Amino acid sequence: MAVLKVLEWPAKVLETKSEPVEKVDDEIKSFVADMHETMDAAGGIGLAANQVGRAVRVLTIMIPWSESRYADQEPEKKEPWHDKRWTFINPVIKKKNGKIRWQEGCLSFPEIYEFVDRASEIEVEALDENGQTFTVEANGLFSVCLQHEIDHIDGIVFINRMSRLKSSMVKKKVSKRQRLGSVEESVNDQS
Ligand SMILES: [Zn+2]
Structure with missing residues (x-):
């Protein structure tokens, strides 16, 4: 198992449509294990294969349930999808409902958090990490993720899901941060 490098936008592969997995073989299984390890190491609740540079239709999700997640809010209801390690290979959204x-x-x-509108409930069909077909109904954060x-x-x-204004604000923030980052790097190079 290995922790893979998570690519940041504007890496081109992030805006590339990924290809379906043809066969869930040992190589894909070990890639899925690496994705879970990478997601945990990065502190994410979801990860798509092209975020680690590989344009295949694989994604992983693990949403911990914790009453303390939102300290100022009511504890969230524990759902069956919490605390479960999910792998979706070739996922297809079969139904969408609500907002x-x-x-x-x-x-x-990194460090960008913005509101996005999505369907509140979806039904998804996919293959799991053993190549078995399954269907799941998702609500709340699981559906969003x-x-x-x-x-x-x-x-x-x-x-791409934000208003044009929001999205251009985010792009500006990202390029400013990346410029500052590259200045820091070149300073470090000199020392
Ligand atoms: Zn993402």
Whole structure:
């Protein structure tokens, strides 16, 4: 197992539509294990394969349930999808219902948190890490996270789901931070 490098936007692979997995073989299984390890190490609740540079339709999710997650709010209800390690290979959204607005973050956009509108409930069919077909109904954060990750493998990043104004603000913030980052790097290079 290995922790892979998580790519930041504007890496081109993040805006590339990913190819389906043809066969869930040992190589894909070990890649899935690496993705879970990478997601945990990065402190994310979801990860798409193209975020680690590989344009295949694979995503991982693990949403811990913790009463203390929002200290100033009512404890969230524990759902069956909490604390469960999910792998979705070739996922397809079969049904969509309702609306939900959630403040989303993304490992490929460090320190950016913005509200995005999504369907509140979805039904998804996919293969698991053993190549078995399963169907799951998702609500709440699980539904939000699944739609965010399925967008990733379709080459859609969450700024594409924001208003034009919000998305241009985020782009400015990101390029400013990346400029500062490269200045720091060159300073370090000189020492
Ligand atoms: Zn993301």
